[in-house]
Amino acid sequence: MLRLIRAQWPHPETPESPVFFGPSGLTWPPEAPPDALRQPEQSYPEFLDAIGAVGMGGSMFPASRKLAASQGVRTVVINAVECEPGTTIDKALLLHHAPLIQAGVKASADACGAKRIVIAIARSRNLFRRLRELYPFDVVMMPRGYPGGAERLIVKKLTGKMLPAGAYPGQVGILVQNVATLRAVGRALLDNIPVVERPLTIAAPHRRLHHDVIAPVGMTVGALLEACGAAWDPEDEALIAGGLMMGRAVQPETEITKGTTSLLLLRKSALIARETNCIHCGACNVACPLGLHPIGIVNPVREGQRPLPRVVATQLEECFLCGACAAVCPARIPLVKHIKEGKACL
Amino acid sequence: MSVEPVSPPELESPFYRVGRTTMPMAFCTLGGLAILAALYAAFYDPWYMARWSGYVLAGLVIEALYMLLSTGRLRLRSGSSAVTAAILVMTIPANMPAKPVLFALILAIVLARMPIARGGLHLNPALVGRLFLMIAYAEDIVGWILPGMDADAVTTATPIELYHAEEFTYSLRDLLMGRIGGSWEGLYDMVPGGPGEAFAPVILLVGVLLYWRGIVAWRTGVAFVVAFAASCAVMHEPVLFNVFSGAIVFSAVFIAGDPKTTPVSKGGQLAGGIIAGVVNAVIRKHTYYSEGIVFSFLIVCLLAPTLDRIALWLRSRWLQRRRLSVLN
Numbered sequence: 289m290l291r292l293i294r295a296q297w298p299h300p301e302t303p304e305s306p307v308f309f310g311p312s313g314l315t316w317p318p319e320a321p322p323d324a325l326r327q328p329e330q331s332y333p334e335f336l337d338a339i340g341a342v343g344m345g346g347s348m349f350p351a352s353r354k355l356a357a358s359q360g361v362r363t364v365v366i367n368a369v370e371c372e373p374g375t376t377i378d379k380a381l382l383l384h385h386a387p388l389i390q391a392g393v394k395a396s397a398d399a400c401g402a403k404r405i406v407i408a409i410a411r412s413r414n415l416f417r418r419l420r421e422l423y424p425f426d427v428v429m430m431p432r433g434y435p436g437g438a439e440r441l442i443v444k445k446l447t448g449k450m451l452p453a454g455a456y457p458g459q460v461g462i463l464v465q466n467v468a469t470l471r472a473v474g475r476a477l478l479d480n481i482p483v484v485e486r487p488l489t490i491a492a493p494h495r496r497l498h499h500d501v502i503a504p505v506g507m508t509v510g511a512l513l514e515a516c517g518a519a520w521d522p523e524d525e526a527l528i529a530g531g532l533m534m535g536r537a538v539q540p541e542t543e544i545t546k547g548t549t550s551l552l553l554l555r556k557s558a559l560i561a562r563e564t565n566c567i568h569c570g571a572c573n574v575a576c577p578l579g580l581h582p583i584g585i586v587n588p589v590r591e592g593q594r595p596l597p598r599v600v601a602t603q604l605e606e607c608f609l610c611g612a613c614a615a616v617c618p619a620r621i622p623l624v625k626h627i628k629e630g631k632a633c634l
Numbered sequence: 635m636s637v638e639p640v641s642p643p644e645l646e647s648p649f650y651r652v653g654r655t656t657m658p659m660a661f662c663t664l665g666g667l668a669i670l671a672a673l674y675a676a677f678y679d680p681w682y683m684a685r686w687s688g689y690v691l692a693g694l695v696i697e698a699l700y701m702l703l704s705t706g707r708l709r710l711r712s713g714s715s716a717v718t719a720a721i722l723v724m725t726i727p728a729n730m731p732a733k734p735v736l737f738a739l740i741l742a743i744v745l746a747r748m749p750i751a752r753g754g755l756h757l758n759p760a761l762v763g764r765l766f767l768m769i770a771y772a773e774d775i776v777g778w779i780l781p782g783m784d785a786d787a788v789t790t791a792t793p794i795e796l797y798h799a800e801e802f803t804y805s806l807r808d809l810l811m812g813r814i815g816g817s818w819e820g821l822y823d824m825v826p827g828g829p830g831e832a833f834a835p836v837i838l839l840v841g842v843l844l845y846w847r848g849i850v851a852w853r854t855g856v857a858f859v860v861a862f863a864a865s866c867a868v869m870h871e872p873v874l875f876n877v878f879s880g881a882i883v884f885s886a887v888f889i890a891g892d893p894k895t896t897p898v899s900k901g902g903q904l905a906g907g908i909i910a911g912v913v914n915a916v917i918r919k920h921t922y923y924s925e926g927i928v929f930s931f932l933i934v935c936l937l938a939p940t941l942d943r944i945a946l947w948l949r950s951r952w953l954q955r956r957r958l959s960v961l962n
Contacts (some may be wrong), residue, residue, distance in 0.1 A: 293652055373650055452957035459960065532650040552649075559649050564712065567656050568756075569893035570851055573900055581899055584946045599950035606953055611648035618656050622646050 293434040303376040305384035306500040309515045320479040332399035339482040345466035348547040358458035363404045365464045369437030372531030375550045377489045378467040380500040386422045388474030435610040453605040492553035510540025528552040561620035572613035582613035589630035660713040666840040667720040674829035693719025715743045721760040724830040734771040738763035758895040794880040798924040830884035841887035850891030857907025865915030897938045899945035906934040
């Protein structure tokens with residue numbers, strides 16, 4: 289049975305509409321030009337490349353290539369599970385930018401020949417009811433908790449099959465797209481604005497600060513925080529981009545990219561963990577959503593075994609670095625770091 | 635031009651952690667054991683709690699001294715020595731002299747907690763300590779005498795030794811309530827053994843509580859009890875009497891629940907529990923020992939790295955097959 293991580297992080301179940309925040313001197317939100325971005329002779333993948341559409345769930349994989357690998361699929365899934373604790377931007381977009389998302393997903397479904405559109409959300413009755421009113425699509429509820437929004441888990445929920453490493457959802461007839469990606473496509477189709485906006489969540493739980501905003505791609509993190517009135521204290525706080533579980537520490541000079549899903553201000557004291565010896569409790573095995581043996585594959589990496597045994601390499605290839613194993617480890621072993629080292633050796 | 639983010643070396647994702655760290659886990663387990671020790675003190679031996687606390691403290695002192703000698707710093711490694719001491723003391727007679735117990739503690743904490751092979755082989759320290767007592771102080775370890783009792787009449791703690799010799803079965807209700815006592819044919823006075831052999835329902839409750847708080851894993855313990863019960867049934871032994879007498883329930887929670895010395899993998903844990911259960915039932919039925927916890931779980935400790943390797947190999951094979959079936 290899959291045991292997901294349930295984070296204690298206060299955030300609204302049905303968030304307010306995201307607010308546009310841009311640097312002074314820039315027209316923001318951008319004004320919609322009268323000329324359509326999509327040219328009549330242009331194919332849909334070419335259009336996606338022209339507007340700069342990428343996977344905005346964090347991967348930044350070119351949307352046109354994903355679509356090309358998904359020709360002939362039966363179902364398009366709008367992935368709004370958003371399992372990273374405290375991140376609510378996808379829900380905010382689903383609730384308040386429905387016309388853009390509908391335009392984006394219908395274009396994707398038409399382009400790949402899909403007949404069915406499904407919205408995947410984390411279990412929430414309120415959100416389910418609201419989405420049924422806003423959208424003419426089926427809504428599938430995933431278990432709440434991390435990493436419930438992983439593409440492979442959504443595919444498993446819909447098809448009953450867990451995708452192995454190296455396989456695309458398109459191979460089992462499914463295209464999974466992030467809410468922000470579909471909104472960006474809809475924005476280009478309806479408002480003629482290319483992918484220059486990045487919707488994201490800004491949160492600082494210790495200050496009870498939580499904003500869903502839309503910022504220009506390329507704006508610096510520091511400027512955005514200043515515009516939102518969320519000053520950063522470099523002594524006590526760390527700046528994390530991309531979520532608690534899979535994000536990374538950034539600096540104020542770092543620019544917002546199309547893959548920046550959230551900006552979090554967290555107390556440094558809560559983040560630094562002292563590693564102790566493994567007590568062999570097996571918590572990492574229980575937490576792994578793929579049923580892998582994290583400590584079993586990390587030990588040969590740490591011991592410097594090269595080349596890595598085949599049994600270890602197989603499991604390393606499967607791991608998608610969700611970090612659930614490291615989050616539950618009572619010895620605070622940086623399992624993800626070692627798994628990344630191992631993956632680099634393959 | 636985008637600026638490459640500078641990641642401070644100490645900040646690695648995930649930035650969110652759940653559950654306890656190792657030292658609080660050890661102290662939660664100790665709390666569970668303290669409940670049993672307090673019950674035993676309340677029902678049978680008012681001074682037991684003081685002696686138990688003294689041994690637990692001794693365990694911590696031995697660990698701190700060991701750390702001072704090996705690392706040059708006076709600190710605790712994980713606090714698990716206190717748990718080792720508590721478990722060891724609860725599986726031996728309450729009136730055991732202090733000197734052998736301290737020897738056993740030193741042996742358990744200093745020697746048995748070191749990995750004895752490159753493959754990460756660990757022996758359960760409490761069981762190693764008990765094995766030492768069984769060999770070096772054989773007379774003391776079977777001397778289940780409470781203060782003030784007539785030594786000539788006392789032979790057994792809980793009814794398993796008597797059952798082993800005379801097929802005498804104790805009332806299951808009294809066994810569950812921890813009311814060990816009375817005599818048999820005027821020859822055998824029955825006394826409660828260590829707290830590890832009384833109050834089975836309370837031990838079970840503590841076990842469930844520890845599992846619920848994420849302190850112990852359930853697979854090894856449950857597999858152990860189920861396999862033991864099934865083996866007893868196959869060998870035409872009374873199942874409930876065997877499960878609730880002796881240290882079966884205590885071992886299922888506190889010995890099988892010891893993460894360091896049992897397999898890590900889910901499959902390995904189940905296999906380890908089954909092996910321990912079957913071996914223990916066979917020892918009870920077919921050898922001169924009335925209980926085989928020490929031997930059955932030390933066998934599991936020896937097999938644990940192998941069981942984990944087999945589980946890893948099986949999982950990888952299954953992943954390879956699945957990949958082939960989906961990609962082709």
